[in-house]
Amino acid sequence: xxxxxxxxxxxxxxxxxxxxxxxxxxxxxxxxxxxxxxxxxxxxxxxxxxxxxxxxxxxxxxxxxxxxxxxxxxxxxxxxxxxxxxxxxxxxxxxxxxxxxxxxxxxxxxxxxxxxxxxxxxxxxxxxxxxxxxxxxxxxxxxxxxxxxxxxxxxxxxxxxxxxxxxxxxxxxxxxxxxxxxxxxxxxxxxxxxxxxxxxxxxxxxxxxxxxxxxxxxxxxxxxxxxxxxxxxxxxxxxxxxxxxxxxxxxxxxxxxxxxxxxxxxxxxxxxxxxxxxxxxxxxxxxxxxxxxxxxxxxxxxxxxxxxxxxxxxxxxxxxxxxxxxxxxxxxxxxxxxxxxxxxxxxxxxxxxxxxxxxxxxxxxxxxxxxxxxxxxxxxxxxxxxxxxxxxxxxxxxxxxxxxxxxxxxxxxxxxxxxxxxxxxxxxxxxxxxxxxxxxxxxx
Amino acid sequence: xxxxxxxxxxxxxxxxxxxxxxxxxxxxxxxxxxxxxxxxxxxxxxxxxxxxxxxxxxxxxxxxxxxxxxxxxxxxxxxxxxxxxxxxxxxxxxxxxxxxxxxxxxxxxxxxxxxxxxxxxxxxxxxxxxxxxxxxxxxxxxxxxxxxxxxxxxxxxxxxxxxxxxxxxxxxxxxxxxxxxxxxxxxxxxxxxxxxxxxxxxxxxxxxxxxxxxxxxxxxxxxxxxxxxxxxxxxxxxxxxxxxxxxxxxxxxxxxx
Ligand SMILES: Nc1ncnc2c1ncn2[C@@H]1O[C@H](COP(=O)(O)OP(=O)(O)OP(=O)(O)O)[C@@H](O)[C@H]1O
Ligand SMILES: [Mg+2]
Numbered sequence: 179x180x181x182x183x184x185x186x187x188x189x190x191x192x193x194x195x196x197x198x199x200x201x202x203x204x205x206x207x208x209x210x211x212x213x214x215x216x217x218x219x220x221x222x223x224x225x226x227x228x229x230x231x232x233x234x235x236x237x238x239x240x241x242x243x244x245x246x247x248x249x250x251x252x253x254x255x256x257x258x259x260x261x262x263x264x265x266x267x268x269x270x271x272x273x274x275x276x277x278x279x280x281x282x283x284x285x286x287x288x289x290x291x292x293x294x295x296x297x298x299x300x301x302x303x304x305x306x307x308x309x310x311x312x313x314x315x316x317x318x319x320x321x322x323x324x325x326x327x328x329x330x331x332x333x334x335x336x337x338x339x340x341x342x343x344x345x346x347x348x349x350x351x352x353x354x355x356x357x358x359x360x361x362x363x364x365x366x367x368x369x370x371x372x373x374x375x376x377x378x379x380x381x382x383x384x385x386x387x388x389x390x391x392x393x394x395x396x397x398x399x400x401x402x403x404x405x406x407x408x409x410x411x412x413x414x415x416x417x418x419x420x421x422x423x424x425x426x427x428x429x430x431x432x433x434x435x436x437x438x439x440x441x442x443x444x445x446x447x448x449x450x451x452x453x454x455x456x457x458x459x460x461x462x463x464x465x466x467x468x469x470x471x472x473x474x475x476x477x478x479x480x481x482x483x484x485x486x487x488x489x490x491x492x493x494x495x496x497x498x499x500x501x502x503x504x505x506x507x508x509x510x511x512x513x514x515x516x517x518x519x520x521x522x523x524x525x526x527x528x529x530x531x532x533x534x535x536x537x538x539x540x541x542x543x544x545x546x547x548x549x550x551x552x553x554x555x556x557x558x559x560x561x562x563x564x565x566x567x568x569x570x571x572x573x574x575x576x577x578x579x580x581x582x583x584x585x586x587x588x589x590x591x592x593x594x595x596x597x598x599x600x601x602x603x604x605x606x607x608x609x610x611x612x613x614x615x616x617x618x619x620x621x622x
Numbered sequence: 623x624x625x626x627x628x629x630x631x632x633x634x635x636x637x638x639x640x641x642x643x644x645x646x647x648x649x650x651x652x653x654x655x656x657x658x659x660x661x662x663x664x665x666x667x668x669x670x671x672x673x674x675x676x677x678x679x680x681x682x683x684x685x686x687x688x689x690x691x692x693x694x695x696x697x698x699x700x701x702x703x704x705x706x707x708x709x710x711x712x713x714x715x716x717x718x719x720x721x722x723x724x725x726x727x728x729x730x731x732x733x734x735x736x737x738x739x740x741x742x743x744x745x746x747x748x749x750x751x752x753x754x755x756x757x758x759x760x761x762x763x764x765x766x767x768x769x770x771x772x773x774x775x776x777x778x779x780x781x782x783x784x785x786x787x788x789x790x791x792x793x794x795x796x797x798x799x800x801x802x803x804x805x806x807x808x809x810x811x812x813x814x815x816x817x818x819x820x821x822x823x824x825x826x827x828x829x830x831x832x833x834x835x836x837x838x839x840x841x842x843x844x845x846x847x848x849x850x851x852x853x854x855x856x857x858x859x860x861x862x863x864x865x866x867x868x869x870x871x872x873x874x875x876x877x878x879x
Contacts, residue, residue: 573715575699576675578732591719621740
């Protein structure tokens with residue numbers, strides 16, 4: 179059983195091995211962290227980049243998408259910081275903003291002191307003094323364990339931030355985590371950030387990924403959010419900036435405390451390749467989770483949303499609501515696995531994925547799964563995939579709307595229905611604006 | 623001197639899939655005229671209405687439809703609407719997620735400015751709101767409906783009123799009402815008929831599809847046609863409706879078969 183034939187490493191896998199070997203001593207962190215990195219890389223090295231044969235990556239064969247592994251991005255210089263400043267100037271000014279440039283936390287570009295209930299530490303500093311608790315927090319206490327992209331991120335992580343939201347804090351304005359990739363040279367980024375929301379804390383966290391420049395980018399980022407007991411945290415993920423030569427993997431690890439509420443919405447509308455993976459686990463009873471997203475896909479773009487929700491405590495409620503619009507020769511993927519353990523009685527779970535395909539070459543792969551071991555639960559899932567309703571189109575056209583406009587109106591309504599899951603009005607408006615922009619790009 | 627021809631249908635054959643439904647319809651309407659189209663269930667009245675407005679499911683296998691002398695066989699529904707054609711649907715479509723007001727603003731902008739290019743501004747919100755409010759008022763429709771999703775959860779009668787609201791705002795040159803009266807309460811029937819009568823003018827023509835003589839007391843047609851088994855089997859004056867009320871369609875069905 180033990181003598182598995184070792185497969186031949188791909189060019190990218192070999193490069194990643196070399197990269198890890200060369201960088202391991204210089205990577206931030208104390209011995210506990212070095213141990214974590216070593217284990218993570220060992221797992222990655224044994225399994226390699228995931229292929230179709232790995233169930234969770236069946237529709238996104240990372241090994242063939244990633245022909246090469248780019249070198250880690252250099253620490254941002256002044257020119258990079260200028261690019262970031264310019265990108266930031268275009269954003270609404272939030273009360274609290276944490277800025278990473280090319281994966282590295284930039285206190286000088288961030289604004290946190292305005293909000294004494296939030297404290298931020300550079301990841302590298304936190305790793306230097308990492309205790310068992312930090313290691314546990316940073317890995318989401320085992321959430322997503324075994325995922326190859328996460329292992330790679332854990333092995334090479336650096337640069338992110340650790341954000342603590344005080345217990346009982348009620349942060350009104352969205353707290354932004356802005357990550358600017360300046361893309362001056364072909365490079366890879368492995369950033370990991372951690373948000374620990376204390377008990378009864380309430381906040382909206384907007385995570386933005388902004389791409390500038392035009393060099394190739396391989397970003398493998400992770401955000402861990404630990405929602406304390408009775409806390410109420412909403413997370414929104416957006417990426418902006420075009421580029422064919424980019425590969426973006428983003429992992430969200432979420433643990434949800436007793437009677438807490440956590441939600442996450444992701445808009446996947448740019449870039450040639452994006453995979454958003456969510457690993458969520460309930461760490462207490464009576465809590466609720468709301469995951470949602472909208473993927474807008476065209477050209478030859480590939481967008482994948484893959485999520486795993488683990489119900490391991492009673493009386494929790496989870497809802498997963500995802501919509502996709504796929505045009506051109508684009509590919510959309512939605513995989514959702516909800517597992518309900520024997521202890522998780524009275525679990526209420528509803529998962530739904532809806533897709534509109536706008537062209538014959540567009541493809542969508544749906545794979546919702548329920549894995550239920552408790553007997554007293556209400557769980558369901560559904561996935562639909564179709565074209566725009568021809569009667570609705572006809573009706574709108576019969577009232578004078580040219581086809582592209584009629585389509586845009588119907589598609590906006592379709593997408594808006596997902597965006598409506600976002601509670602924060604200002605964020606919702608921004609997302610709607612981006613949906614309209616994407617739709618306008620269809621007819622331009 | 624008679625008015626110019628508004629609509630001319632010549633030997634129209636229409637199929638859905640492989641099934642022929644209209645089998646040689648001939649009908650001519652002049653500008654300013656209102657015609658009624660009656661006939662038994664399944665005789666092809668809605669099929670004719672959909673075909674006139676360009677529903678892709680209905681295939682013209684033979685014949686010509688022209689509006690003001692222009693052959694429209696090849697035009698898409700939007701182009702026909704921009705020529706001033708309007709169909710009040712027998713079964714209006716529900717569009718969840720699209721608010722009545724947004725839909726109407728798009729429709730009015732396009733109909734009023736047929737040369738509008740993609741991406742150009744919609745009509746001013748102020749003008750639009752005022753006109754919408756006034757028209758809803760006239761038609762006795764609660765302003766709240768403007769904020770609801772189009773026909774979503776509307777009662778049958780409410781949907782019909784929405785159709786008339788749209789027709790009034792778009793002011794078509796050639797309007798088709800497909801059983802707009804069915805499902806309307808007595809008051810609504812009066813309001814809707816008054817709405818149609820207010821639109822009637824020298825240059826506007828209406829084709830009113832109905833099963834009931836009662837509507838034709840409010841909207842007095844110039845000509846009544848009877849469609850049976852995919853053909854116009856008889857045309858006549860208003861007295862024809864009264865005759866049908868007494869005798870029913872059995873003679874026509876027999877004649878058409
Ligand atoms: N899309 C369609 N698919 C299949 N059959 C159709 C379709 N549309 C119409 N038909 C058939 O064509 C015939 C005529 O239908 P149509 O709706 O035009 O009748 P109608 O005269 O409007 O009837 P009613 O008075 O009941 O409204 C019917 O037999 C109907 O079943
Ligand atoms: Mg009918």
